[in-house]
Amino acid sequence: MTQTDTAQSAALSTTKDSLPQLHEPRNPGMPLDMDLIQSIQANTSAIERRAATLPGRRSVKKDYQAAWLCRAISCIDLTTLSGDDTEGRVRRLCAKARQPVAPALLEALGLPDLTVGAVCVYHDMIPAAVDALAGSNLPVAAVSTGFPAGLSPYHLRLQEIRESVAAGAREIDIVISRRHVLTGNWQALYDEMAEMRESCGDAHVKAILATGELGTLRNVARASFVCMMAGADFIKTSTGKEPVNATLPVSLTMIRAIRDYHEMTGIRVGYKPAGGISKAKDALTYLALIKDELGDRWLRPDLFRFGASSLLNDIERQLEHHVTGAYSAGWRHAAG
Amino acid sequence: MSTVKEIFETMDYGPAPESAAEAFAWLVDQGDRFGHFIDGTFTEPGQTFESRNPGTGEVLAHVTQATQADVDAAVAAARKAQKKWAKDSHARARVLYAIARLLQKHSRLFAVLETLDNGKPIRESRDIDVPLAQRHFYFHAGLAQLMDDEMPNRTALGVCGQIVPWNFPLLMLAWKIAPALAAGNTVVLKPAEYTTLTALLFADICRQAGVPRGVVNIVTGDGAVGEMITTHPDIDKIAFTGSTSVGRRIREATAGSGKALTLELGGKSPYIVFDDADLDSAVEGLVDAIWFNQGQVCCAGSRLLVQEGVAERFHAKLKRRMDGLRIGNPLDKCIDVGAIVDPVQHARIAEMVNARSGGELHQCPAPLPAEGCFYPPTLITGLTPADPLMQEEIFGPVLVSTTFRTPSEAVQLANNTRYGLAATVWTENVNLALDIAPKLAAGVVWVNATNLFDAAAGFGGVRESGFGREGGWEGLAAYTRPAKQGKPLALVKPHMGEGGPADPLDRTAKLYIGGKQARPDSGYSQAIYSPRGALLGHVGLANRKDIRNAVEAMNAASGWGKTTGHLRAQILYYVAENLSARADEFAKRLNAMTGNTKGKHEVDAAIRQLFTWAAWADKHDGRAKGVPIRGVALAMNEPVGKIGLLCADDAPLLGLVSAVAPAIAMGNRVTAIASEPFPLAATDFYQVLETSDVPAGVVNILTGRHAELATPLAAHLDVDAVWSFSSSDVSAQIEAASARNLKRTWVNDGLSRDWYAGGDSAEWRAAATEVKTIWIPYGE
Numbered sequence A: 001m002t003q004t005d006t007a008q009s010a011a012l013s014t015t016k017d018s019l020p021q022l023h024e025p026r027n028p029g030m031p032l033d034m035d036l037i038q039s040i041q042a043n044t045s046a047i048e049r050r051a052a053t054l055p056g057r058r059s060v061k062k063d064y065q066a067a068w069l070c071r072a073i074s075c076i077d078l079t080t081l082s083g084d085d086t087e088g089r090v091r092r093l094c095a096k097a098r099q100p101v102a103p104a105l106l107e108a109l110g111l112p113d114l115t116v117g118a119v120c121v122y123h124d125m126i127p128a129a130v131d132a133l134a135g136s137n138l139p140v141a142a143v144s145t146g147f148p149a150g151l152s153p154y155h156l157r158l159q160e161i162r163e164s165v166a167a168g169a170r171e172i173d174i175v176i177s178r179r180h181v182l183t184g185n186w187q188a189l190y191d192e193m194a195e196m197r198e199s200c201g202d203a204h205v206k207a208i209l210a211t212g213e214l215g216t217l218r219n220v221a222r223a224s225f226v227c228m229m230a231g232a233d234f235i236k237t238s239t240g241k242e243p244v245n246a247t248l249p250v251s252l253t254m255i256r257a258i259r260d261y262h263e264m265t266g267i268r269v270g271y272k273p274a275g276g277i278s279k280a281k282d283a284l285t286y287l288a289l290i291k292d293e294l295g296d297r298w299l300r301p302d303l304f305r306f307g308a309s310s311l312l313n314d315i316e317r318q319l320e321h322h323v324t325g326a327y328s329a330g331w332r333h334a335a336g
Numbered sequence B: 001m002s003t004v005k006e007i008f009e010t011m012d013y014g015p016a017p018e019s020a021a022e023a024f025a026w027l028v029d030q031g032d033r034f035g036h037f038i039d040g041t042f043t044e045p046g047q048t049f050e051s052r053n054p055g056t057g058e059v060l061a062h063v064t065q066a067t068q069a070d071v072d073a074a075v076a077a078a079r080k081a082q083k084k085w086a087k088d089s090h091a092r093a094r095v096l097y098a099i100a101r102l103l104q105k106h107s108r109l110f111a112v113l114e115t116l117d118n119g120k121p122i123r124e125s126r127d128i129d130v131p132l133a134q135r136h137f138y139f140h141a142g143l144a145q146l147m148d149d150e151m152p153n154r155t156a157l158g159v160c161g162q163i164v165p166w167n168f169p170l171l172m173l174a175w176k177i178a179p180a181l182a183a184g185n186t187v188v189l190k191p192a193e194y195t196t197l198t199a200l201l202f203a204d205i206c207r208q209a210g211v212p213r214g215v216v217n218i219v220t221g222d223g224a225v226g227e228m229i230t231t232h233p234d235i236d237k238i239a240f241t242g243s244t245s246v247g248r249r250i251r252e253a254t255a256g257s258g259k260a261l262t263l264e265l266g267g268k269s270p271y272i273v274f275d276d277a278d279l280d281s282a283v284e285g286l287v288d289a290i291w292f293n294q295g296q297v298c299c300a301g302s303r304l305l306v307q308e309g310v311a312e313r314f315h316a317k318l319k320r321r322m323d324g325l326r327i328g329n330p331l332d333k334c335i336d337v338g339a340i341v342d343p344v345q346h347a348r349i350a351e352m353v354n355a356r357s358g359g360e361l362h363q364c365p366a367p368l369p370a371e372g373c374f375y376p377p378t379l380i381t382g383l384t385p386a387d388p389l390m391q392e393e394i395f396g397p398v399l400v401s402t403t404f405r406t407p408s409e410a411v412q413l414a415n416n417t418r419y420g421l422a423a424t425v426w427t428e429n430v431n432l433a434l435d436i437a438p439k440l441a442a443g444v445v446w447v448n449a450t451n452l453f454d455a456a457a458g459f460g461g462v463r464e465s466g467f468g469r470e471g472g473w474e475g476l477a478a479y480t481r482p483a484k485q486g487k488p489l490a491l492v493k494p495h496m497g498e499g500g501p502a503d504p505l506d507r508t509a510k511l512y513i514g515g516k517q518a519r520p521d522s523g524y525s526q527a528i529y530s531p532r533g534a535l536l537g538h539v540g541l542a543n544r545k546d547i548r549n550a551v552e553a554m555n556a557a558s559g560w561g562k563t564t565g566h567l568r569a570q571i572l573y574y575v576a577e578n579l580s581a582r583a584d585e586f587a588k589r590l591n592a593m594t595g596n597t598k599g600k601h602e603v604d605a606a607i608r609q610l611f612t613w614a615a616w617a618d619k620h621d622g623r624a625k626g627v628p629i630r631g632v633a634l635a636m637n638e639p640v641g642k643i644g645l646l647c648a649d650d651a652p653l654l655g656l657v658s659a660v661a662p663a664i665a666m667g668n669r670v671t672a673i674a675s676e677p678f679p680l681a682a683t684d685f686y687q688v689l690e691t692s693d694v695p696a697g698v699v700n701i702l703t704g705r706h707a708e709l710a711t712p713l714a715a716h717l718d719v720d721a722v723w724s725f726s727s728s729d730v731s732a733q734i735e736a737a738s739a740r741n742l743k744r745t746w747v748n749d750g751l752s753r754d755w756y757a758g759g760d761s762a763e764w765r766a767a768a769t770e771v772k773t774i775w776i777p778y779g780e
Helices: A003-013 A034-039 A044-057 A062-074 A087-098 A103-109 A123-132 A154-166 A178-182 A186-200 A217-229 A248-265 A280-293 A311-324 B004-010 B021-029 B068-087 B089-105 B107-118 B122-150 B169-182 B197-209 B223-230 B244-254 B279-290 B308-323 B343-354 B407-414 B430-439 B472-477 B544-556 B558-562 B565-581 B583-594 B599-617 B654-665 B680-690 B706-715 B731-738 B761-768
Strands: A076-079 A118-121 A140-143 A171-175 A204-208 A234-236 A270-272 A306-308 B048-052 B059-064 B154-156 B159-163 B186-190 B216-218 B237-241 B260-264 B269-273 B301-307 B360-363 B378-381 B398-404 B422-426 B444-447 B480-482 B511-513 B516-518 B525-529 B535-540 B623-625 B631-639 B642-646 B669-673 B699-702 B721-724 B744-747 B769-777
Touching (some): A034 A217, A044 B279, A062 A280, A062 A311, A076 A087, A087 A118, A103 A311, A123 A140, A171 A186, A248 A270, A248 A280, A280 A311, B068 B159, B068 B186, B089 B107, B159 B169, B159 B223, B169 B186, B169 B472, B223 B237, B244 B731, B279 B301, B301 B422, B430 B444, B511 B544, B544 B699, B558 B669, B565 B680, B680 B699, B706 B721, B721 B731, B761 B769
Parallel strands (some): A171 A204, A234 A270, B186 B216, B269 B301, B422 B444, B642 B721, B669 B699
Antiparallel strands (some): B631 B769
């Protein structure tokens, strides 16, 4: 870690732990550098080997495990993205976001103010979510731009962003046009991303790459870099609707791109794996991956989020086990 | 102790220790004092020494230093058990399978004990060493089952003495014992004195697996015990893994003993990163190459070669990754780098690094534990090939680095070493990878990966990294010999006489070097007489300078190994054709020299051999090994290189052709020293070579005294192998002299060979080639 990194971590640690603190300058982007994009390599089998051995190389136990699981909670974008979402369902989720773990357990852990990182909903649910989270300072994230396929008319996709921001979303999760990646049309991807970022205004933008549909890790690496060059604040794996969502190899590929971008520009871009992370143990592995590959600074909700819906319940059970010493049951913890 | 709330901020890893309670309980059950395992039982402890945990310095147990009587008892038990053990390959398969199952059942006990004893991270013993050891026994259970079908002409060697190192105590034991047992041998194994405990646990397992008494014997102690095994007269083979200097001493000590020998020695393996590589993955590969097992790995990728254009960026990435390595308690499940095996090794590493002549040093800044034997991961950049640290094996977590400009320069630098164990190549260009891999002087090449191992894939080196392969069919072959053995071979003496020339016109037989007829450097000649005393001609008496010249000629013919098998076949057929055209003349010459009438028979047999080897020239295919990765492990048969040959005396033409033909068919270059008593068939034969498009320097023929030429030939540092079928007693001197560069030797130990029998092509092909295993993981 550099001096600056340490200073920033220190600054963060003095703030109230439950609140995501956005200290980092936003990613202003940079001109598209095609030479750089073309030179990016990703060796799939080597990346898979690294990913496969990571869980065996890193282990956190006892109080450390409990603390890490709490950190994981603080980085969750608690999500509901279903066709049958209602305002009632969203309010329930928001209540869970504010009080993700039973108060007694949080008291025992010494983290009574712990909340999740954000709540993530469809555009129509933004007002209900903003209302339900009022006073908590928890941001509402909205999926946008014709989520999940991203194939609605382009001008409508940009308009959707603007309307979501106007409705109170502080974070916008956009989906990229996969066809630009699959046809190697990096300029089109860059332009699209840049315009979407502009449409977001002050809201932070997370670029969903839909990695399960990009064909190769090389494409994932290149698309990650193009989106960062075009100003994405976060890059995110998946909509949760693709056949394959967040995986460790994909994550490794994307965070290495984030690291390279940081080395080149000094700008820290955030990372959000989404879909398929449902076990506490998986969450620990992801945190270890981030810690080892990107550094401690990224282990904060302003630079790291889990896109997850069922992960929280498994973590709650592990935390109760930590506090009581007995294995827990899912129904003992409040539904979201 | 930090609170959850504090850790929530720091996000430290914290301790994650694996319990050692079960392993300590096992040690206590054994009384913390161990004897040897001989003839199926543990002996009473004798004079003991301490076995320490390098992670803490604590004494783990007391282990017995074997005496000569112990070693004798172990060898006697092994000898007694061997015949019965060799009889039933299915019974062997069952026992090996049982061992594999038991290793699996007790996997955590083995892993924890290994880490306590050796200091390697529990992650490695648990996820790598122990599973690979299990896999080795499963695989060899299969080889035992199939051996009778697949290797009908081979038989077990007998009693094998096996000496294993401390860096992979259990895994190296598995690599030694599994193939030896599969082939029907019995063993006397000595673990390293630093790391004896898992071998003793393995002995315990052998009892449960139903290994018959005497089949596995384990004696413990230091190098003195190794020496007792090495020099024991009733041992048939020595298999050694360890340092090149000890390997060299073993080669010298076993010279002329008739013992088979395989050596798996040191290395300074290159790790080549091209500018189009996935640099992050190549950096991660280095973690597995040089910081795996604290760099105490014979095949560690310890010599980094980076293409100049990406060197700075690569080194920056590497340093960043190094700085994140966690060093500490080997039993902690969250550390990357454990303890150095012993303070002696630690001091050696520190001394070498401190004595460095140049370069910039970067060390992982993580604090080292206060107790125990730890050395930080180290990178030294900016070295040149001339720096001693670029040449000498450090055997610790120290990576040295230099740069290259072009692929050919990468190959040149990679091969600029006395060693040749392993090599790693990183590039996304399949053309480049597949071009470079065969050019590297190494027994194993990993493409876009490193330190991949499997029982199905051969492992072993070239040059001073030793010889023999472990794993696969080729590894099993090293524990067998031909079922048919020769009889004692009497010295074939030249005929003497005082008569005049048989042919009124003097024909001058010269040496044949680099495609030219050359007078001997000595200026001396020897008369060759018929049995009745007629003067048949003179041959030159070659000396060491002629050998030097012949080796230079072989060097100049380096393109031969790169020719196609098809071309080599055509040339061998052409040699056969031209020999056939002069068959009568050769038959007469043979009859005149030997005084018998078998000349025509011998010429026919020689022509048949040429056809056999023309046939094999394009058919000695490699294999694609079924290793458990998504990828292939190609076992490529590469020529050994430059072979020195002392020809059979008793079959002056057939002996020459039978050895030269397989050698050149497989792409080698040969310097043959003709039958000493009957050299004129060989000197006639160079005329056949001259007319058959054999390129200059591929075959060189010298004449002279075997006893005088054997040593300079075997000592020549630029010769890769020496074969001897001479009736002179030169086997011992060849094996002793070969120790200098650890060249491969194949000597007759004074036994005859039936040159007319045929059916032995597998033996010749194995001698004429080295298996190089090229691992190519793939996937996009």
